[in-house]
Amino acid sequence: DGHVVFENVSFAYDERQTALRNISFSIPKGATVALVGPSGGGKSTILRLLFRFYDTQSGRILIDGQDISTVMQRSLRKNIGVVPQDTVLFNDTILYNIHYGDVNASEDDVIKAAKAAQIHDRILSFPDGYETKVGERGLRLSGGEKQRVAIARTILKNPPIILLDEATSALDTTTERQIQRAFAEMTQDRTTLVIAHRLSTIVNADLILVIKDGQVVESGSHEELINQA
Ligand code: ADP
Ligand code: ADP
Numbered sequence: 440d441g442h443v444v445f446e447n448v449s450f451a452y453d454e455r456q457t458a459l460r461n462i463s464f465s466i467p468k469g470a471t472v473a474l475v476g477p478s479g480g481g482k483s484t485i486l487r488l489l490f491r492f493y494d495t496q497s498g499r500i501l502i503d504g505q506d507i508s509t510v511m512q513r514s515l516r517k518n519i520g521v522v523p524q525d526t527v528l529f530n531d532t533i534l535y536n537i538h539y540g541d542v543n544a545s546e547d548d549v550i551k552a553a554k555a556a557q558i559h560d561r562i563l564s565f566p567d568g569y570e571t572k573v574g575e576r577g578l579r580l581s582g583g584e585k586q587r588v589a590i591a592r593t594i595l596k597n598p599p600i601i602l603l604d605e606a607t608s609a610l611d612t613t614t615e616r617q618i619q620r621a622f623a624e625m626t627q628d629r630t631t632l633v634i635a636h637r638l639s640t641i642v643n644a645d646l647i648l649v650i651k652d653g654q655v656v657e658s659g660s661h662e663e664l665i666n667q668a
Contacts, residue, residue, distance in 0.1 A: 440503055440518065440599035441468040441631035443489065448498035449653075450484055458484045460653040461498070466646065468503075468599075469628045473644040474635040480650040482635035483524075486602045489633070490519055502600070520593035520601045526585040530574030533562055537569075537591045544595055556591035557621050558584065590622065603634045619643070 443466040450459040459481050466472050474482040487493050488500060491512050500507045507515055528536045537549050549569070553559040561584060565571035571578050573588075580588070593601055603622065605615060615636075622632055623643040634644070647664055649657040657664060 442466070442501075442503050443600065443631060443633070444499075444501040445485070446499045446501065448488065448495050448500060450488060450493065450496050458653055459488075462650075462653065462655060463498075464648055464655055464658065466631060466633065469631055470645040471623055471632045471643055472634070472646045472648065474633065474648050474650050476650040476656070481653045482650050483604055484653075485650070486521070486604055486633065486635055489600075490521055490602060491515055518598050518600060520596050520598040522586060522589045522593055522601070522603045524604045525582070526589040528573050528580070528585055528588060530572070530576065532567075532570050532572055533565065533588065534569040536573065536588050537595060539592060541595050548595060549591070552591040552595040555594050555621055555624075556587045557617055558587035558591055561587075594622075598630070600631045600633070603632065605634060605636045 445462055445464050448459055448462045449457065451457045462481070462485070474485060476482060484493075488495055489507075491507060494508060502510075502515075502518070529539065534546070534549060537553060538544055541548075546569075550559060553562060553569075562569055562571070565578055573580055590603075601622070603619075619634065620643070622634075644661065647657075647659065647661060648655050649664070
């Protein structure tokens, strides 16, 4: 599972401007892919279409050969984990926030996922550990901490495809790198990981797609792109 193909996909939010222009690419199963390029280029739009937050207006998106417009949204989203740029957590405990959506997981599984997302030690320093409440009436977490909680949730869910949107992330570079590394190590070969990022600082990407003005202007491995430049 996890082979993603965009075939001549176009998308516009309104008549005035086109966000994606006839875009085509293929992501091998299990690959780590970085979508990079200037702000407004279309990276987030690609992730939104893949998650069917919007439907394509022309062209097709295939996952494992199946046109996603023919797949029930519910079953599609079972197979895709999303870590959005601005994670909103429930006003509940850390445990609940990581555990949410996976009723079968044990507390041990939750801790394992938190360790992989590099938030476990931080959680232990909270007043009530995993039972610490967050949100309006609880502890205020930083943007990076919230995102790590969301990452732990996604790791626990263990879907074949994970989308990580850092396109306009306010996180500092060190935090971003740590998160990317944790993901890449966690998900090696099993999971297709698509990271949208404004800079080309993605570690361990198998494939880099440079997205500009709604098109793929360059693609290849890190080495290939450096040799072209
Ligand atoms: P990136 O993720 O590379 O910064 P986006 O996919 O967010 O790029 O944006 C692509 C284009 O679509 C830009 O011109 C942006 O202004 C426009 N756009 C993005 N989101 C919306 C939206 N919700 N409504 C209208 N236009 C949007
Ligand atoms: P599940 O039924 O497995 O909980 P959901 O569809 O509720 O699946 O959500 C899966 C993941 O996608 C969650 O992490 C959720 O925060 C995120 N998500 C859900 N809807 C959206 C959306 N419209 N835009 C971005 N992320 C979303």
